[in-house]
Amino acid sequence: MGGTVSAQEAAASLLEVRGLTKVFGTLTACDHIDLTIEKGEIHALLGENGAGKSTLVKMLFGSLEPHSGEIRWDGQPVRMTSPSVAKKLGIGMVFQHFSLFEALTAAENIALSLDDGAPIGSIAAKARALSYSYGLPLDPDSLVGDLSVGERQRIEIIRCLLQAPQLIILDEPTSVLTPQEADKLFETLERLRAEGKSILYISHRLEEVKRLCDRATVLRHGKVVGHCNPREETAASLARMMVGNEVKSAERTPITLDGAQELLSVCGLSRKPAGPFSMPLKNIWLSVKAGEILGIAGVAGNGQGELFEALSGEVQQTSADAVRIRGKDAGKLDITGRRLLGAAFVPEERLGHGAAPRMKLSENLLLSRYATDGKAFVGSGGMVKSGAVYEAAQRIVRIMDVRKSAPDPEAAALSGGNLQKFIVGRELDRQPTVMIVNQPTWGVDAGASAHIRQALIELARGGSAVLVISQDLDELFEISDAIAVMHNGELSKPIPIAEATFERIGLLMGGAAPGHVYQKLETA
Amino acid sequence: MRLELVKRPQRSMLFSALSPFIAFALTVVAGAILFALLGINPLTAFYTYFISPITEVWQLHELAIKAAPLILIAVGLSVCFRSNIWNIGAEGQFVFGAIVGSVVPVLYPEMQGPFVLPLMLLMGMVGGAVYAAIPAFLKTRFNTNEILTSLMLVYVAQLFLDWLVRGPWRDPKGFNFPQTVQFNPSAVLPELMPMSGRANLGFVFALVAAVLVWILMSRMLKGFEIRVLGSSPRAGRFAGFSFNRMVFFAFMLSGALAGLAGISEVSGAIGQLQPSISPGYGFTAIIVAFLGRLNPLGIVAAGLVLGLTYLGGEAAQSVLGISDKVARVFQGMLLFFVLGCDTLIHYRIRLVGLAPAPKLDASPKLEEAN
Structure with missing residues (x-):
């Protein structure tokens, strides 16, 4: 771990992270992460799903505690024991999944996160003024349940800005926005940067990172694989850093549908x-x-x-x-x-909807196929032909290239991508x-x-x-x-x-x- | 300082298998301390409790009599518990099955012949199943908590039996004792080996039920349906399985087996209805089901162990002069240690100080990889 950073160097940076590590059971979600954020920059944190981005920012925001490593804020070592510690230091966070009460108004939601007991009227007035000055118009008296996702995100951002943070962490902010809403958000972020605030911008959308961010840190499998200036990279080169190899896109042959059934x-x-x-x-x-x-x-x-x-x-x-x-x-x-x-169906939720987590792959094959393939998989008297089911599951594993650690593991033991390949393969196998x-x-x-x-x-x-x-x-x-x-x-x-x-x-x-x-x- | 449970990354297969034995050993240790405090030599106590009740062949028959209802009920309960349905009312289904099965020998004692016994057994199963259908209906129709409804129905069944044997079903020639007529010979469950002891067909029923339910749960589509709906209901719905249908199936299957246990007990071991026909078999069977790891074959072994605690309690009462309630204490301790060991297979304990540690290398949170 790099504990030998000199005081002058550290003082120059707003946030400095050295050797931050977080282990969940056998999975090392973050493995000796180094990250430096300067004042007045938009810093991108890039990586695929599961690369460790969310775990890292949860540690920076105090909602998870690291196993080892150190965090320096303005050159001083700090210990983020809870989100309130992070807020006091000047770190604000806008989560990917909002934490808003739908039955309350925007102002009431904001008041809940401020501990100063200010009257709701003055909070509403402040929020309204702030929102217009940053070009994110918001009616503080509207009910959250009636607002669109983009408007809800504005509440989160305003709530964060009201605490006058030095560093704002945004976790996949555009994943819920339309392209036009995203443009609006980028303007706001650029203004914040001009005011000297720092932004840690988490995304896997490369085009917007290239457009917005000054520097980027790329994570893969919990490790930092590189720091770069995204403006000097191409989307393809960034993707290579994230994924580790060349990504090919699917080929779609054109088709005419006239007279098709x-x-x-x-x-x-x-x-x-x-x-x-x-x-x-x-x-x-x-x-x-x-x-x-x-x-x-x-x-x-x-x-x-x-x-x-x-x-x-x-x-x-x-x-x-x-x-x-x-x-x-x-x-x-x-x-x-x-x-x-x-018909065949693949739901959004893999674990718990498309597959039963604690059941084997072969049993999860039976889950959606016991009726359509009744002859092949279920014998007389309702006995399951487990041999045939196992063979079919192995066939799907081969065709879809499902990577797994045991011959017939529980669904929960597979990574998200491999389980999804199996679930899609399970339905495709039926033609x-x-x-x-x-x-x-x-x-x-x-x-x-x-x-x-x-x-x-x-x-x-x-x-x-x-x-x-x-x-x-x-x-x-x-x-x-x-x-x-x-x-x-x-x-x-x-x-x-x-x-x-x-x-x-x-x-x-x-x-x-x-x-x-x-x-x-x-x-x- | 506080204690926290931290999820283990993976379960140890070895300790999963050993867990019931460790639990039993811990129960013995705790029991030894208990006996020592009562002023009884633990070795004498354990000999009286666990060894002396099974030293002679007739005593093994007695063990089979005690174990049979425990196994029958627990096998049914294992289906409920695997499907995440908490049927706590097996005692009531046991009693109600016994009442319905006894209709023929009590009200129509003149009916005799080889058909009487199968009819009684069938009626006992139907009675238990129908009685178990009540909490199933309440759960599926009104979303009531089946733990409460099934438990409360136990007292309803027990008091109904009490009223029957003191009122309309009392033996008119029974010197006003609260009991029904003695069942006629064709209504009595035959003994297996009358030469050596009293064990009856009930034990055979228990073994057959255990094997059949094992096949159902591990080899058949219906068992798969139950396991899927029990472990992830939404995936079960995606599979096209009906949760409500499964609730009725699980409740009625376990009710039928409890009812069969009830009528077997009455027509075999007791021979008539009386105010109390069960020393809490329906509740002890919950321990049996968990000690047997909800596996029907494991339940056979667990049923024999728990049956022994009943016999040991009787022996301890007569030889050592201590209350037979000690048997209940043993059963309680055993359940405590079984659940404790099972918890420790999935979680480990972590001591957490309240003062924040000065260094960054602690992670005192209950957390899970997402």
């Missing part, structure tokens, strides 16, 4: 919200033809999860023809009934006619992502209909033949990929474009 159709699907803050589905129409991949874009929490549940049959419809699979009414069928019509996937590569490393995307394209080109719900626009542009956008529980008309641009999709994601829904489109 409609395999999945949704006609006027509506769904009441399941809870006070969950999204209703409003009159959704869509159709996917044989050979086609339809992408559904949208900012998180605009009804994508609800749509997946409705399509999979985990929640059934009131009218049988609201969802049709291979031309047959499926609205009143449960998930098993829809699978028997030839489904209709495949519905929610967030196919969420939290999956680049190599595995490319593999999964290519497999989805090949399935479609083989004559199946594929519906991909994703918040990753790059992914949708890479694999989709058309993209529709979900906003506020409504689905836009699909835009053919040839006509789709980031800007056009981004406007739809923000709900700002006219003609968001079919009816509106007709009157526009």
Whole structure:
């Protein structure tokens, strides 16, 4: 550990981290991390999911304690025992997942995090003034539950700025924003830098890092693999540093869909919200033809999860023809009934939804296949043919290149990417006619992502209909033949990929474009 | 200073297997201290408690009689517990099964023949299953806590039995004792080896049930369904399994086995209904299920161990002159140590000082890799 930094050197930097290490059980999430943040810079922390970025910033913010290593603030060694210590020093944090009470107003949420007991009126006034001066307009009296994700993020940022921090940590701030909202955020960050504040910017989006950040530290498997100036790098060279090797993107052969059979159709699907803050589905129409991949874009929490549940049959419809699979009414069928019509589903959540964590891979194969492959996997009297199930699981492992440490490990023992490859492979192995996937590569490393995307394209080109719900626009542009956008529980008309641009999709994601829904489109 | 439990990165297979034995050894040590405090030589006490009840063949028969209901009930409970359904009311299902199964010999004593006994057993199983369906219905319909409802139904069943044997079902020629008529011979569960002891068919039922449930849980799709829904309900729903159906299945299966245990006990070991027909088998079976690691085959061994504590308690009462409640103390300690050992397989204990340590190398938090 580098404990021999001289006082002058250390005094120059706002934050200096030497040899910071955090171990969870057998996993070393952060392994001797060195990081220096100067005053008035935007410093990027780059790395794939699972590289250790979140663990590192949690240690910097005092919500996790390191096993070893030291943190210096303005040259002084400090010990971050809790977030309140970090706040007192002048570190503010905007989390990827917001910690706001939906039933309270913006001002009330801000007041909760300030310990000074100031009256709510003065807090609201301060928040309003601050928000306008930074170009992030915010109404402090609005109820958080009614606000969009971008507006909620503003509350978090304002809340952080009210404490006049020297260092602001932003964890994947643009993952929930439309491209236009992100631009707005970048302007604010540049202003903060001009005022001499430092920003630690965590992201895996390389273009925005190149545009915004002065320096970058790249993490891979919990270790620092390099420091660089992102402006002197290309997106490809940064990706190589993050991933460790060249990343190839999926190849999509063009296709004409004239006269192709409609395999999945949704006609006027509506769904009441399941809870006070969950999204209703409003009159959704869509159709996917044989050979086609339809992408559904949208900012998180605009009804994508609800749509997946409705399509999979985990929640059934009131009218049988609201969802049709291979031309047959499926609205009143449960998930098993829809699978028997030839549909396959991959949910967003891997552990606990798509797979049972404490069960073996072979048992997790049986989970979604016991009915569709009843003859192969289940014998007379309901006895499971465990030999056949095991063989099939091994076949999927081979085809999808699933890396694992034991012949038939528990699902929870696999890394996220490898488990996702298995779950996608489990459904592809059936050659489904209709495949519905929610967030196919969420939290999956680049190599595995490319593999999964290519497999989805090949399935479609083989004559199946594929519906991909994703918040990753790059992914949708890479694999989709058309993209529709979900906003506020409504689905836009699909835009053919040839006509789709980031800007056009981004406007739809923000709900700002006219003609968001079919009816509106007709009157526009 | 405070204690914290820290999750272990992985379980030790060795200690998982040894855990029941370590728990038993700790129970013996704690028991020795207990006896010493009572002024009894621990060696004498243990001989009386654990060895003397099984030194002769007829005593092994008695052990089988005690173990049979424990195994039957615990095998059913293991299905419930594996599916994360907390059926604490097996004692009530045991009693209710015994009542329903006794309808024929008590109300229609003139009915005799080879069909009587199978009919009684069947009715006992149906009675237990129906009684267990009540908490299942309440849970699936109103989302009530099955621990409370199933436990409260135990007292309902016990008091109903008490009322029956003191009131409408009392033997008119029984000198006003609170008990029913003695069952006629065709309503009595046959003994296995009448020459050497009293053990009856109930023990065979227990072994058969253990093997069948083991096959169900480890080899059949239905068992897979139960395990999936028990360990991750959302994945179970994704698989297309119905949680509500499984709640009824688990409750009614364990209720049927408890009911079978109840009617077997009444028609075999007792021979009539009386106010109390169980020394707490339904509750002790919870210990048996966990000591047997919720594995039906492990439960057979655990049932024999716990059956021995009942016999030891009786022996200790007659030989050493101490209360037979000592048996309950032993059972309680055993459950305590079993659960303690199981917890320590998954977690380790960490001592945490309240004052902040001056150095950066401590990580005193209950944490998990995400």
